[in-house]
Amino acid sequence: xxxxxxxxxxxxxxxxxxxxxxxxxxxxxxxxxxxxxxxxxxxxxxxxxxxxxxxxxxxxxxxxxxxxxxxxxxxxxxxxxxxxxxxxxxxxxxxxxxxxxxxxxxxxxxxxxxxxxxxxxxxxxxxxxxxxxxxxxxxxxxxxxxxxxxxxxxxx
Amino acid sequence: xxxxxxxxxxxxxxxxxxxxxxxxxxxxxxxxxxxxxxxxxxxxxxxxxxxxxxxxxxxxxxxxxxxxxxxxxxxxxxxxxxxxxxxxxxxxxxxxxxxxxxxxxxxxxxxxxxxxxxxxxxxxxxxxxxxxxxxxxxxxxxxxxxxxxxxxxxxxxxxxxxxxxxxxxxxxxxxxxxxxxxxxxxxxxxxxxxxxxxxxxxxxxxxxxxxxxxxxxxxxxxxxxxxxxxxxxxxxxxxxxxxxxxxxxxxxxxxxxxxxxxxxxxxxxxxxxxxxxxxxxx
Numbered sequence: 001x002x003x004x005x006x007x008x009x010x011x012x013x014x015x016x017x018x019x020x021x022x023x024x025x026x027x028x029x030x031x032x033x034x035x036x037x038x039x040x041x042x043x044x045x046x047x048x049x050x051x052x053x054x055x056x057x058x059x060x061x062x063x064x065x066x067x068x069x070x071x072x073x074x075x076x077x078x079x080x081x082x083x084x085x086x087x088x089x090x091x092x093x094x095x096x097x098x099x100x101x102x103x104x105x106x107x108x109x110x111x112x113x114x115x116x117x118x119x120x121x122x123x124x125x126x127x128x129x130x131x132x133x134x135x136x137x138x139x140x141x142x143x144x145x146x147x148x149x150x151x152x153x154x155x156x
Numbered sequence: 157x158x159x160x161x162x163x164x165x166x167x168x169x170x171x172x173x174x175x176x177x178x179x180x181x182x183x184x185x186x187x188x189x190x191x192x193x194x195x196x197x198x199x200x201x202x203x204x205x206x207x208x209x210x211x212x213x214x215x216x217x218x219x220x221x222x223x224x225x226x227x228x229x230x231x232x233x234x235x236x237x238x239x240x241x242x243x244x245x246x247x248x249x250x251x252x253x254x255x256x257x258x259x260x261x262x263x264x265x266x267x268x269x270x271x272x273x274x275x276x277x278x279x280x281x282x283x284x285x286x287x288x289x290x291x292x293x294x295x296x297x298x299x300x301x302x303x304x305x306x307x308x309x310x311x312x313x314x315x316x317x318x319x320x321x322x323x324x325x326x327x328x329x330x331x332x333x334x335x336x337x338x339x340x341x342x343x344x345x346x347x348x349x350x351x352x353x354x355x356x357x358x359x360x361x362x363x364x365x366x367x368x369x370x371x372x373x374x375x376x377x378x379x380x381x382x383x384x385x386x387x388x389x390x391x392x393x394x395x396x397x398x399x400x401x402x403x404x405x406x407x408x409x410x411x412x413x414x415x416x417x418x419x420x421x422x423x424x425x426x427x428x429x430x431x432x433x434x435x436x437x438x
Contacts (some may be wrong), residue, residue, distance in 0.1 A: 003307060004182075004200035010209060010311025011318075017213045020261075021220070026263035028224040029243045032236075035229030118325075123265045 125153040168396050175283060175392050178202040178305065179297040192296065202305055209302035212274040220270070242270065249425060254432035261431050264319070265424045268312070273420035275302040276384055280409055280416065283391045303384040303419075306377070313377035316427050320372065323434040335366045372430055376423065383419050387412050 129149055136149075166174070181195035194200040223239035232240060252259055260429050278301040290298035302308045324333045338344075338361050344354040349373045390408060396403045 002194075002196060002198075002200070003310065004180075004194075004198050004202070006200070006202040006206050006305065006307035007311040007314065009201060009206050009313040010308045013206075013210050013213055014267070014271075014312050014315045016363075017217060017271065018264050020217055021267045021389050022260060022263040025217070025220045025224045026243075026266060029220070029239065030247065032227035032229050032232075033240055033244060033247075039229055042317075 121156060125156045128156065129153055171396065172389075172392055175287065176299070176389075178299050179204040179295060192281060194202060202299070202307060204297065204299045205305035205308050207304040208278060208300055209275060209308055209415075212278070212302065213271050214272060216267070216270045220266075232346045242266070246424065250428055253425070253428050254435065256432070256435050258431070260319070260323075261375070261428055261435075264431070265428050268427055269420050269424040272303065272312075272380065272423050273417060275308070276416040276420055278302065278378075279304070279384060279387055279391065279412060282405075283388070283395050301384060301388055303380055304388045306381045309377035309381040309384075310373070313373035316376060316430065317373035320369075320430050320434045323431055327435050337369070338362050372426075376426055376430075380419050380423055383415055387415055 132149060132152075161173055179192070179202070180194040180200050181189055181191050183189050183195045184193075184197065184201035220239055223236050226233070227236060227240075243266060246269055247262055250262045250265055281300065286300045287298040299305065321333070324336065328336065340360045340361055341364065342357050343359070344357040345351060346354075387408075391405070391412075394404045394408060397404065
């Protein structure tokens with residue numbers, strides 16, 4: 001338990017270790033700690049910022065989707081209207097075409113009927129003349145009454 | 157463990173005495189260095205405690221130096237995280253106590269805390285292991301806990317003491333240092349009839365303050381030495397009990413674990429407080 005040289009030895013050892021700690025151990029460790037603190041701080045701030053911009057982006061996306069939906073509805077409405085229009089147009093075209101064909105048919109029928117009538121008339125007059133000839137052959141001279149008969153046939 | 161130690165003839169007293177004896181080498185008057193006959197000789201080195209102390213100091217320097225070398229602000233390794241916990245703890249303690257700027261106080265606190273902790277921790281190695289091994293290779297004495305040697309604790313507290321004086325003089329000047337020793341706690345009168353009493357008051361102040369100053373290193377070292385020596389002695393006494401020592405040893409080791417850490421912390425904390433007092437004007 002005597003005090004001896006060990007005391008001085010220990011004092012020197014301590015000063016050496018402390019000096020080494022001051023020189024090589026403490027500064028890099030503390031620098032690393034402070035650096036990391038700063039990094040974590042920055043990271044947290046960046047995360048906050050990211051969250052904020054995410055919220056903003058989500059709102060923006062909602063807005064865009066809403067607008068697109070509105071546009072789509074508009075386009076759909078327009079398309080419906082156009083379709084209706086086309087259908088209506090088609091209908092009126094059809095009616096017109098039907099009318100045209102109908103009138104054309106009617107005209108043809110009439111023409112045909114006229115022609116038939118003309119023919120018929122011709123035949124009737126021929127028959128009438130023939131029958132009249134036959135009658136007249138018996139009673140009168142055909143030559144004397146030919147002009148009357150011709151006039152008659154023309155009137156018919 | 158006394159009986160197991162193979163010293164059948166040893167009495168309890170001898171066993172205890174053996175455990176408390178340092179391995180010493182000293183320079184005798186003829187100029188020779190001799191082993192273990194050194195009582196009363198100042199030129200003695202306690203080879204065992206000194207050696208363990210330096211060995212543990214080197215372990216501290218190696219471990220923390222390696223961590224410091226590899227330290228990066230990125231993702232730390234587990235070992236670096238452990239070192240950083242200790243560093244942050246010391247740094248926090250320093251910042252709580254000392255508000256100025258000092259390049260010395262924090263590294264000093266770290267060195268003291270870890271080193272004293274390692275020295276104290278040697279107490280938890282069963283008391284017979286290392287002395288027995290040393291005996292096998294022919295070393296007669298081996299005291300493994302450096303902080304149970306009063307030379308070691310005094311050595312550290314005297315280094316702290318000189319640092320206190322150095323920083324007082326550095327920050328307050330020689331005048332300030334002398335003023336601190338002589339002008340407190342009673343301010344001497346500077347004029348009038350009281351001037352006659354001034355030398356007396358200064359002498360009184362000096363007496364008080366120098367005792368207070370000297371008490372710092374003495375209390376610092378004796379506190380650590382007393383705690384560790386008593387703890388070690390109780391471990392030795394428990395080791396004398398034979399088989400019953402096991403539960404007792406376990407309980408005392410658990411309790412001692414607290415003392416080991418606490419004493420290291422107290423030594424560091426008081427050093428920080430003393431040095432911040434030396435650096436701050438009050």
